[in-house]
Amino acid sequence: MAQSARPLSKKEIREGNERLILEAAENVFAEAGFGGATMQLIADLAGLPKANLHYYFPTKEALYRQVVQNIFQDWLKAADVFDAAPGPVEGIGAYIDAKMEISRRHPAGSKVWASEVMHRAPVIQDYLETTLTEWTEGRMAVIRRWIEAGQMDAINPRHLLYMLWATTQHYADFGHQIETLNGGKPLSDAQWEAAKASVKTIILRGIGAIGNA
Amino acid sequence: MAQSARPLSKKEIREGNERLILEAAENVFAEAGFGGATMQLIADLAGLPKANLHYYFPTKEALYRQVVQNIFQDWLKAADVFDAAPGPVEGIGAYIDAKMEISRRHPAGSKVWASEVMHRAPVIQDYLETTLTEWTEGRMAVIRRWIEAGQMDAINPRHLLYMLWATTQHYADFGHQIETLNGGKPLSDAQWEAAKASVKTIILRGIGAIGNA
DNA sequence: GCATATCCTGACCGTATGGTCAAGATGAGA
DNA sequence: TCTCATCTTGACCATACGGTCAGGATATGC
Numbered sequence: 001m002a003q004s005a006r007p008l009s010k011k012e013i014r015e016g017n018e019r020l021i022l023e024a025a026e027n028v029f030a031e032a033g034f035g036g037a038t039m040q041l042i043a044d045l046a047g048l049p050k051a052n053l054h055y056y057f058p059t060k061e062a063l064y065r066q067v068v069q070n071i072f073q074d075w076l077k078a079a080d081v082f083d084a085a086p087g088p089v090e091g092i093g094a095y096i097d098a099k100m101e102i103s104r105r106h107p108a109g110s111k112v113w114a115s116e117v118m119h120r121a122p123v124i125q126d127y128l129e130t131t132l133t134e135w136t137e138g139r140m141a142v143i144r145r146w147i148e149a150g151q152m153d154a155i156n157p158r159h160l161l162y163m164l165w166a167t168t169q170h171y172a173d174f175g176h177q178i179e180t181l182n183g184g185k186p187l188s189d190a191q192w193e194a195a196k197a198s199v200k201t202i203i204l205r206g207i208g209a210i211g212n213a
Numbered sequence: 214m215a216q217s218a219r220p221l222s223k224k225e226i227r228e229g230n231e232r233l234i235l236e237a238a239e240n241v242f243a244e245a246g247f248g249g250a251t252m253q254l255i256a257d258l259a260g261l262p263k264a265n266l267h268y269y270f271p272t273k274e275a276l277y278r279q280v281v282q283n284i285f286q287d288w289l290k291a292a293d294v295f296d297a298a299p300g301p302v303e304g305i306g307a308y309i310d311a312k313m314e315i316s317r318r319h320p321a322g323s324k325v326w327a328s329e330v331m332h333r334a335p336v337i338q339d340y341l342e343t344t345l346t347e348w349t350e351g352r353m354a355v356i357r358r359w360i361e362a363g364q365m366d367a368i369n370p371r372h373l374l375y376m377l378w379a380t381t382q383h384y385a386d387f388g389h390q391i392e393t394l395n396g397g398k399p400l401s402d403a404q405w406e407a408a409k410a411s412v413k414t415i416i417l418r419g420i421g422a423i424g425n426a
Numbered sequence: 427g428c429a430t431a432t433c434c435t436g437a438c439c440g441t442a443t444g445g446t447c448a449a450g451a452t453g454a455g456a
Numbered sequence: 457t458c459t460c461a462t463c464t465t466g467a468c469c470a471t472a473c474g475g476t477c478a479g480g481a482t483a484t485g486c
Contacts, residue, residue, distance in 0.1 A: 010432060010483060017433090031332060035249020039474065049435050054475065111331050118324050119244060120389045128393040136394055159411035162391065163380050170379030176333045178375065180341040181349055198372035206419030223453060223462060230463090252444065262465050267445065269463095 018056055020046045026067050030108035033115050034064055065123050068116055071109040072127055078102055082139055087151045088209040091142070093200050096168060100196050103172035110172035136161060146209075153208035160207065167199050231269055233259045239280050243321035246328050247277055278336050281329055284322040285340055291315055295352055300364045301422040304355070305377065306413050312381035313409050316388075323385035349374060359422075366421035373420065380412050 008016070024045035028037045039060055043050040057063035078098040085091030103110055121128055136158070143157035171178065179186055187195065204210045221229070237258035241250045252273055256263040270276035291311040298304030316323055334341055349371070356370035384391065392399055400408065417423045 007483065013433070013483090033246035033248050033328065033332065035246050036332075037248070038472085040472090050474090051435050051437095051476085052433085055433070055435090058475090060474065114327070114331065114386065115246065117387050117390045118327065119246065119249075121393070125393070128390060132390075133394060155415065156407055156411045158394075159408050160415070162383060162387075162408075163412065163415060165387070166379040166383030167376050170375060170383075173327065174330050174375075174378070177330045177341060177345075180334070180338070181346060181371075194369055195372050195375075198369045199376065202368065202373070202376060202416060202419030204419075205421070206415030206417075208418070220453065226453090226463070251442085253442090263444090264446085264465050264467095265463085268465095271445090273444065 014056075017046075017048065017052070020048065021053055021056060021063070022067060022070065025063050026071075026108045026112060029064060029067060029115070030111035034060075034119070061123065067112060068124050069127075071106075071113050072124065072131075074102070074106070074109065075113065076131070076135060079135070079139070082142060087149075088143070088146045088207065089151075089204060091146075092164065092207075092209070093204060095164060096200050096203070097196060099164070099168035100171060100192070100199070103168055103170075103175075104192060107172035107175050110169050114169065114173045151209065155207045160203075163203065167203070171195060227269075230259075230261065230265070233261065234266055234269055234276070235280060235283065238276050239284070239321045239325060242277060242280060242328070243324035247273075247332070274336065280325060281337050282340075284319075284326050285337065285344075287315070287319070287322065288326065289344070289348060292348070292352070295355060300362075301356070301359045301420065302364075302417060304359075305420075305422070306417060308377060309381060309413050309416070310409060312377070313384060313405070313412070316381055316383075316385035317405060320385035320388050323382050327382065327386045364422060368420045373416075376416065380416070384408060 021042065024042045025037075028042045028045060031037075032041075037060075039053055040050050042063075043053050046053070053063070057066065079095060081094035081098055082091050085094060116122075116124060117128075139161060140157040143152075143155075143160060146152050147154050147157075182191070234255065237255045238250075241255045241258060244250075245254075250273075252266055253263050255276075256266050259266070266276070270279065292308060294307035294311055295304050298307060329335075329337060330341075352374060353370040356365075356368075356373060359365050360367050360370075395404070
């Protein structure tokens, strides 16, 4: 039963506990928002005494900031598919798939992000102004290139991006509403596939990247 | 300068103060979330002493519940355009316009709703299960009729509705992000029109309700 | 084995918050 | 004018929260 003896190294202890805390914090912040979350609840969920949290993260805000930053990183990474693609069907299609998968696997992260932005980004405003702005410009340039190459209609690239974010993140942020409207049950594998297919069909057809069925 | 004399009737006082409080509460709940909002801040914004709030609304939760209920009512009303329409171009087009207008004029309400749902609807779960479920079924039936009449492609009606909600409410809930990506300035009239047009074009073309430009 | 840096945690503290209350002010109705 | 119901509010309370700290436990490097 017992983890036969070998004591954990300091490094393993630190990494393990930080991961435990960040994971618990992400869930609690997602469920209760920054203001509604309590360090005690995060501590309980992580299985550590509250004082231990303050050993690794000096303040609630520092812990929150780390959570949001991690989410932001994952979130940007999901977009690599965009650049490598030869055209909108592959690029936007793969991006929708990737973001829907994140919404399914890590809904808490998406909710924390949404909550942060809804509250006027008190913690990560600098990221919005730098990294996200640059990322957006880059992706808009790609879309414009596709338009010029005649691979899709002359859609406003900015609003297209907003639409991609909105539709995919909706399945995480409003997951509870969707679940309730699904008779209280989470979406099945088939239903998730239907969701992805619907989003991809409407958008890709809507921007003139694919013809009628 | 002074409101020359006539004393306010009890009824006027009650209605006026309740409106003041509800308006302040909507803004504070939207900015800070339920947990982060304080009765003191709502009182200050309404220009009333805190104890007066508790005279009209016994608890913070009761006040919050009233705010969410009001939002829900406005929100459903915006959908009347749906049923009266002869087809998807008019019905969905007008619905998008109406919801975008709400996002523009009452972003706080949309944020409170989003926050409530993200936190698993602790206060209005019953509404989701009854009113919203029925409303959704009704609208899905309308969409199915349009499909059968050949007015649009055989799109999954449920996911189409989610897409409409997601895209339109995104402009309220993520308004701060959109503003930041717009150089820190709110969208101009023209930009709002472009947003509406983009959403309508992509969706209506995406579901096969209108042909290529 | 010893010294040191790191890790752990129960007990504690100041503050802010939701909510209460009692006493006074004010409009309604006769 | 007088009575009553409604409205107002400063002062107050109990609680819960974020954060601190001192002292003990544990791994590390020599």
